[in-house]
Amino acid sequence: MALDTEQLVSTTGRTRSADGLQTREAGSLSAQIRSLCKKLNAVILAHNYQVPEIQEVADFVGDSLGLSQQAAGTSADVIVFCGVHFMAETAKILNPGKTVILPDRDAGCSLEESCPANQLAEFQAEHPNCYTIAYINCSAEVKALSDVICTSGNAVKIVESAPKDREILFVPDENLGAWVQEKVQRPMTLWKGFCYAHVEFTHRSMIRIREEFPEAQIVAHPECTKSVRLLADEICSTEKMIGFCRDHPAKEFIIATESGMLHRLEKECPGKKFIPAPTDKCPCNECKYMKMNTLEKLRDCMANLSPEVVLDADISERALLPIQRMLEVSAR
Ligand code: 13P
Ligand code: SF4
Numbered sequence: 001m002a003l004d005t006e007q008l009v010s011t012t013g014r015t016r017s018a019d020g021l022q023t024r025e026a027g028s029l030s031a032q033i034r035s036l037c038k039k040l041n042a043v044i045l046a047h048n049y050q051v052p053e054i055q056e057v058a059d060f061v062g063d064s065l066g067l068s069q070q071a072a073g074t075s076a077d078v079i080v081f082c083g084v085h086f087m088a089e090t091a092k093i094l095n096p097g098k099t100v101i102l103p104d105r106d107a108g109c110s111l112e113e114s115c116p117a118n119q120l121a122e123f124q125a126e127h128p129n130c131y132t133i134a135y136i137n138c139s140a141e142v143k144a145l146s147d148v149i150c151t152s153g154n155a156v157k158i159v160e161s162a163p164k165d166r167e168i169l170f171v172p173d174e175n176l177g178a179w180v181q182e183k184v185q186r187p188m189t190l191w192k193g194f195c196y197a198h199v200e201f202t203h204r205s206m207i208r209i210r211e212e213f214p215e216a217q218i219v220a221h222p223e224c225t226k227s228v229r230l231l232a233d234e235i236c237s238t239e240k241m242i243g244f245c246r247d248h249p250a251k252e253f254i255i256a257t258e259s260g261m262l263h264r265l266e267k268e269c270p271g272k273k274f275i276p277a278p279t280d281k282c283p284c285n286e287c288k289y290m291k292m293n294t295l296e297k298l299r300d301c302m303a304n305l306s307p308e309v310v311l312d313a314d315i316s317e318r319a320l321l322p323i324q325r326m327l328e329v330s331a332r
Helices: 005-009 023-040 052-057 064-073 085-094 117-126 140-144 155-160 174-184 203-212 238-247 261-268 295-304 313-331
Strands: 042-047 060-062 078-082 099-101 130-135 148-150 167-171 188-190 217-220 252-256 273-276
Touching: 023 042, 023 052, 023 295, 042 052, 042 064, 052 261, 052 295, 060 064, 064 078, 064 085, 064 313, 078 085, 078 295, 085 099, 085 140, 085 313, 117 130, 117 140, 117 167, 130 155, 140 313, 148 155, 148 313, 155 174, 155 313, 167 174, 174 188, 203 252, 217 238, 238 261, 252 261, 261 273
Parallel strands: 042 060, 042 078, 078 099, 130 148, 130 167, 167 188, 217 252, 252 273
Antiparallel strands: none
16 A cells, blocks of 8 residues: 655655755645545644644644544544654554554653553552543553543543542643642642653743743643743643633733744734743753654655554553543543
């Protein structure tokens, strides 16, 4: 079923590096990608942090929750996932019979790395009454050990729906867990994981940017630390950022999340100014994993149907239940 990549690029020649892509080359790559999409009966799902040219060629762009819902409902034969590995893996768990591919197999996530399945299994063995709620940013093995999955978009609702007679263990993001705990007012044991990119925003860097734009609303992702959350006017998932900024009367917004988010915000909220929140080292903040995907790698993975997500059947089956539970609770 793999297609001949050379045939696909014969009219334009090989592209240079992703950084050096000219608009015409990007246009030609996008045309090849859309034609592959038709040929393969594929759907391209892209996370809000992807580079603009990938967002523009995708069928759906959204947050982890929206992408899982799209993956659960698709009739396509091939799912092309432009995000990070755990997201593509989730799509495969939801669609064991479909082909799921991604542009770069090495696009990982520091949160996923922070919670190895064997350590979680050890903790659970020592705490048999614990009810494990896993943020979707974790491996299939960790999902298989969990009672329910959540995303930043539904974490509050998921924690609220947890059985009252169980002790909650929240993995792997301590910052997201702490934010939910404050909202729900229920004790939770928090795994000590963090997103390496979001913790780069600091109280000092946020104060600095707020002084520069005193009229701006500060919108932060719940993966940010508490010291940043305390300065925010709104804390929400990437998808909810769109609705908040669109509906709010303010004209300027400081966005404390991965800078790929600004593309959709600028597109969907015309006439408003979006300022990427700086870190202490940099005027904006990128996730090195999300940025591994390029238009060229996207075209190549579709032409070669590789890298493909392949999962152990037993783990996949066990991981499906907590994801389905999340989707059910979210739909209520
Ligand atoms: P969202 O679900 O809010 O898009 O967040 C995903 C993520 O990885 C944030 O770093
Ligand atoms: Fe993981 Fe952080 Fe990158 Fe999101 S931004 S994929 S949490 S490393």
